[in-house]
Amino acid sequence: MNDFDNAVEVHNLTKRFGGFTAVDGIDFVIPRGEIFGLLGPNGAGKTTTIRMLCGLMLPNAGSATVLGFDVTRRPEEVKKRIGYMSQKFSLYNDLTALENIDFYAAIYGVPDTERAARVSRLIEMSGLKGFEREPTHTLSGAWRQRLALACAIVHNPPMLFLDEATAGVDPVSRREFWDLIYTLAGEGVSVLATTHYMDEADYCNVIGMMYQGELIALASPDKIKQELPGVLIQVDCDRPGEASEMLQELAEVRSISVHGAQVHVTLKDAKEMRKIEKALSLADIDVHSVESVEPSLEDAFIAMVAQRRSQNSQLPEQHVN
Ligand SMILES: Nc1ncnc2c1ncn2[C@@H]1O[C@H](COP(=O)(O)OP(=O)(O)OP(=O)(O)O)[C@@H](O)[C@H]1O
Ligand SMILES: [Mg+2]
Known part of the structure; x- marks a missing residue:
């Protein structure tokens, strides 16, 4: 052997x-x-x-x-x-x-x-x-x-x-x-x-x-969850699909995904939570709760891919000879 x-x-x-x-x-x-x-x-x-x-x-x-x-x-x-x-x-x-x-x-x-x-x-x-x-x-x-x-x-x-x-x-x-x-x-x-x-x-x-x-x-899965870039916020609101489309336009939002009736948003800092609430209220979307939650592996995965996408889009264009 x-x-x-x-x-x-x-x-x-x-x-x-x-x-x-x-x-x-x-x-x-x-x-x-x-x-x-x-x-x-x-x-x-x-x-x-x-x-x-x-x-x-x-x-x-x-x-x-x-x-x-x-x-x-x-x-x-x-x-x-x-x-x-x-x-x-x-x-x-x-x-x-x-x-x-x-x-x-x-x-x-x-x-x-x-x-x-x-x-x-x-x-x-x-x-x-x-x-x-x-x-x-x-x-x-x-x-x-x-x-x-x-x-x-x-x-x-x-x-x-x-x-x-x-x-x-x-x-x-x-x-x-x-x-x-x-x-x-x-x-x-x-x-x-x-x-x-x-x-x-x-x-x-x-x-x-x-x-x-x-x-x-x-x-390990646990370590990957802990290393999620930023903080994860769970927003329970009306019309989650519409809310997600609107929130992803905000500069503070790093990644976003809809989980049933809730929207998961990663932010750089928990202080930015207020901006989320304000934006939803301006759009006339009723918010039931906004809280910081432990990320799942799926949240970590979505956040990492979003981060990599944004890094790639900031790179100068590569020239292939
Ligand atoms: N024989 C091949 N010739 C040219 N391109 C290929 C070939 N095999 C794979 N690719 C390309 O390489 C990339 C990686 O493909 P691969 O099948 O490894 O992805 P994957 O992660 O297994 O995706 P999926 O989750 O869809 O199975 C893709 O862009 C695919 O189109
Ligand atoms: Mg495959």
């Missing part, structure tokens, strides 16, 4: 497509048995990062090791030791759940003597028992997701890459899916997961926030 301290080590990893930089010199490590969440808006570079780490795409610069193997020089060693549930995972619809897992077991070269026991353990673990002989196309989205996870881990990989593994799945099923991920991490499996669901990001040991190819934050 290859010796390694961290399941993943990434240094200055970079990917360009022509003149466009999709992944821009990122650095991070994933210690063994930890769950690392990679967050970021569409097009941030998450899937591209995963594809390089899975040995499926060559970086243009920088380096990365997975389970101690260099992804550029030893991609085959990486591929056979990892589990990868891609954003568009493929299951064979005409096969039953059992046959799908068995098929992947054969592809990954699980020895015949271990195959039946492994498949039956995965059926049990993923809660598919009773459905294992149903054709895959009759299973609901959540069951298909669990089946895809079972297929991805049939060879007991010590490192698992999950690219939006729970997209489009209901909250209860997502919670159950994450219970499975925790079980695996408890057994020493290291995990890199991308997600757009902030409740899932809160389950990760460390989060990397990606924006336009760069890692703009790298810390």
